[in-house]
Amino acid sequence: MNIIICDDDEAQVVQIERFLSTRNGYTIFSFHSGKELLSSLPQSCDIAILDIKLQDTLGTKIAEKLQAIYPEIDIILISSYPKYVTNAFHIKVSQFLVKPINKKTFLSEFDYILAQRCSKHYRWIVTNKTSIHALFPDEITFVEAYHRHLYVHTQTQTIDICGSLKDACKELECYGFILCHQGFLVNTKYIHHIEDDTIILSTGDKVPISYRKRKEFIERYTKIITR
Incomplete structure (x- = not known):
């Protein structure tokens, strides 16, 4: 470089x-x-x-x-x-x-x-029993964790894979993703606005913010959008 x-x-x-x-x-x-x-x-x-x-x-x-x-x-x-x-x-x-x-x-x-x-070049490789997906971070709107499964949401599909939100954080946090709840990791590029304890995405999806993480989330989100 x-x-x-x-x-x-x-x-x-x-x-x-x-x-x-x-x-x-x-x-x-x-x-x-x-x-x-x-x-x-x-x-x-x-x-x-x-x-x-x-x-x-x-x-x-x-x-x-x-x-x-x-x-x-x-x-x-x-x-x-x-x-x-x-x-x-x-x-x-x-x-x-x-x-x-x-x-x-x-x-x-x-x-x-x-x-x-x-x-712009990195792809997160996610796999399940039937398919392999190579996703650009910008494609992903949010990631949801439930019962040892991750539901990776994009604008066009939801991909169900085995995994932990901790692993997803390691892969995506440096690309503008923030943990807003123990079960949700959100891509800040898709945040339209925030209402109390709910994040409204530009896709129309709603993602919760936990009380314990709200202050840290707002601080990190503010820092990103004011760069």
């Missing part, structure tokens, strides 16, 4: 490189101006981390050029000026972070982007 960092503040580049040193499997290309970056583009790029206000251009302009060159790229824009956040999301960047950048926050957002990228 190739990562581009571009910031005219050399100390900021070094800081991000240090943050990323805790993760393995990446080649980092660091630049200090838009001109330097565009004249030395790598063959491929998966994630770009760009300062919005470079000395020779705006990071948003660089972002648009990178999106044209690398259609699957994820872009993180950083700035000392929160006022740029609207411009950032007009060009559909993956995240906007305000300086000074906190390591924990940065790595949390970075890992979330990685999980989203992986979800």
Whole structure:
């Protein structure tokens, strides 16, 4: 995986490189101006981390050029000026972070982007006596556990398999699924709204939230939808 960092503040580049040193499997290309970056583009790029206000251009302009060159790229824009956040999301960047950048926050957002990228390719293999299914996480609306069985719900079918909700959590939690009840794991992408102790999905399905898990569920869900 190739990562581009571009910031005219050399100390900021070094800081991000240090943050990323805790993760393995990446080649980092660091630049200090838009001109330097565009004249030395790598063959491929998966994630770009760009300062919005470079000395020779705006990071948003660089972002648009990178999106044209690398259609699957994820872009993180950083700035000392929160006022740029609207411009950032007009060009559909993956995240906007305000300086000074906190390591924990940065790595949390970075890992979330990685999980989203992986979800485009990862398939959960589920089997029963008669069939094998390879499901993309985005296909699954929620998973229900009952008497040592899992009922994996999609928009078009319900698949009955043997298994535990604990195993389903291990497979799906990093893809935006949250345990909302001892018997239910829900895909937050399908949540339309929440009414008291019930989650209403965009499919029309209703999923319960247990009293014990409600507070944690709301906190985690809020964090996901405000990314």
